[in-house]
Amino acid sequence: MEPNPLRELIVGVNHRVPVRDGRKVVYANLDNAASTPALKAVKQEADQLLEWYASIHRGAGYKSQLASEWYELARQDILEFIGADPDTYCAIFTSNTTDAINRLARKFPVDADRSVIISWAEHHANDLPWRERGRVLRTPVNDEGWIDPDHLDTVLQREGRRARLVSVTGAANVNGTVQPIGELARVAHRHGIPLAVDAAQLAPHRAIRLNDMAEEERPDFLMFSGHKMYAPFGGGALVGRREFFDRTAPAVRGGGAVRLVEPDGVDWLDAPEREEAGSPNVLGAVTLAAAARELQRIGFEEMDQVEMILTRRLLQALERIPGSIIYGITDTARMQDRLAVVSFNLEGIDHALVAGVLAYEGGIGVRNGCFCAQPFVMQMLGLTQEQAFAFRDKMRNGHKIGIPGSVRISFGLYNTNEELDHALMLLQALAEGEFRDAYRQDPSTGAFHPADGVPSYSDHIHELRMEEPAFWAGRNHTRFP
Ligand SMILES: Cc1ncc(COP(=O)(O)O)c(C=O)c1O
Numbered sequence: 001m002e003p004n005p006l007r008e009l010i011v012g013v014n015h016r017v018p019v020r021d022g023r024k025v026v027y028a029n030l031d032n033a034a035s036t037p038a039l040k041a042v043k044q045e046a047d048q049l050l051e052w053y054a055s056i057h058r059g060a061g062y063k064s065q066l067a068s069e070w071y072e073l074a075r076q077d078i079l080e081f082i083g084a085d086p087d088t089y090c091a092i093f094t095s096n097t098t099d100a101i102n103r104l105a106r107k108f109p110v111d112a113d114r115s116v117i118i119s120w121a122e123h124h125a126n127d128l129p130w131r132e133r134g135r136v137l138r139t140p141v142n143d144e145g146w147i148d149p150d151h152l153d154t155v156l157q158r159e160g161r162r163a164r165l166v167s168v169t170g171a172a173n174v175n176g177t178v179q180p181i182g183e184l185a186r187v188a189h190r191h192g193i194p195l196a197v198d199a200a201q202l203a204p205h206r207a208i209r210l211n212d213m214a215e216e217e218r219p220d221f222l223m224f225s226g227h228k229m230y231a232p233f234g235g236g237a238l239v240g241r242r243e244f245f246d247r248t249a250p251a252v253r254g255g256g257a258v259r260l261v262e263p264d265g266v267d268w269l270d271a272p273e274r275e276e277a278g279s280p281n282v283l284g285a286v287t288l289a290a291a292a293r294e295l296q297r298i299g300f301e302e303m304d305q306v307e308m309i310l311t312r313r314l315l316q317a318l319e320r321i322p323g324s325i326i327y328g329i330t331d332t333a334r335m336q337d338r339l340a341v342v343s344f345n346l347e348g349i350d351h352a353l354v355a356g357v358l359a360y361e362g363g364i365g366v367r368n369g370c371f372c373a374q375p376f377v378m379q380m381l382g383l384t385q386e387q388a389f390a391f392r393d394k395m396r397n398g399h400k401i402g403i404p405g406s407v408r409i410s411f412g413l414y415n416t417n418e419e420l421d422h423a424l425m426l427l428q429a430l431a432e433g434e435f436r437d438a439y440r441q442d443p444s445t446g447a448f449h450p451a452d453g454v455p456s457y458s459d460h461i462h463e464l465r466m467e468e469p470a471f472w473a474g475r476n477h478t479r480f481p
Pocket residue numbers: 033034096097098099123125126169171172173198200201225227
């Protein structure tokens with residue numbers, strides 16, 4: 001099998017972790033839809049900035065001015081990354097997608113009569129912030145999690161002038177289904193309503209080129225996170241139309257966002273500064289921009305090729321595992337309709353046990369549960385309302401044994417066939433009944449841990465910090481759940 005040359009571009013991919021049989025194996029992160037490791041180019045830029053930064057925007061010193069310029073160049077890179085015209089759009093730095101959506105939501109005054117339309121396939125980040133602003137309506141999705149533009153049209157017709165925004169995911173985080181963003185924008189715009197796209201999953205995997213889209217198909221707002229696109233945590237972006245930000249009150253208020261402050265009045269700056277009160281996260285912005293540049297340099301087609309080979313193989317292999325249930329698009333001829341995010345279950349085996357076995361037996365990280373998208377997962381699993389209610393009561397009582405969910409494997413540009421083969425071998429063994437007795441379930445979290453104890457993560461951290469053994473010896477050794 002061909003090695004993956006893109007793996008060279010990522011830091012930390014050869015680190016070994018302990019597994020249950022006492023060996024140490026190279027960790028395989030198959031949970032890239034949650035967070036990706038960093039690109040080498042990103043680390044390099046972070047290292048440089050740590051040596052050169054100083055207060056930005058208000059300092060007269062050389063380092064201050066250098067850091068200010070660095071930050072503004074990062075802003076330009078973000079617009080360039082999605083092909084947004086800087087005269088029309090501006091990039092506001094946020095801490096992640098959740099923060100970006102919350103900031104956008106705060107721009108809409110609370111009004112119980114007005115509505116925001118989302119879909120049934122949203123991450124909680126693109127659902128909860130809208131609830132406090134007014135009514136939230138959900139446009140339906142099919143079993144694959146796909147939003148039908150005709151259904152959106154029907155919702156908007158019914159809602160009429162009460163609708164004020166459509167906000168949908170660019171790709172479902174649960175199962176990778178890519179949404180028809182251009183068509184959804186066309187429908188929303190026909191009704192005179194702007195479209196916001198939660199691009200947390202889309203941005204790292206698909207080239208977004210606003211300038212190449214017809215005006216009526218262009219989203220008005222886009223939000224994404226650095227930690228899902230090979231930059232560290234803490235950097236995110238809200239890109240939107242300047243004109244909207246300039247005519248609405250800032251979502252966050254304080255220094256750096258103002259032209260003039262009088263005891264009883266304030267003159268706000270124009271966007272994006274207007275929306276960035278407080279000292280900005282320069283490191284988050286600069287690393288996000290470094291990732292954006294590097295992803296463009298590598299090329300989306302190149303990355304997609306790697307990710308889709310793995311996805312196709314995973315889908316085909318899962319079909320052969322007895323009792324496997326795959327959610328979403330399974331047809332390997334329709335890879336353009338999906339990202340490399342595969343959600344599945346093994347019949348009769350708790351999704352948390354599958355994730356636990358992959359972690360403790362194989363040093364493989366995957367995600368399980370509801371992926372912060374509980375309403376969609378209930379639909380995806382085909383639960384009746386009664387079943388959903390029963391689980392709701394259980395969860396309210398903090399009892400997480402047997403709660404519904406699935407396992408999610410998601411690939412990044414650096415993953416390999418070997419990593420996938422290792423995961424498949426364990427899934428096959430699980431389906432054949434191995435490992436069950438070696439694990440215990442924690443009722444408060446639903447997670448499975450080996451009955452004979454888990455590694456001491458704090459020891460590992462102290463080791464990484466190169467602390468003196470005398471300082472930390474004896475604390476928190478192997479714990480037993
Ligand atoms: C589609 C989608 N939207 C929003 C988020 C929230 O992103 P963050 O945690 O970076 O704010 C996620 C994270 O998984 C996501 O997948």
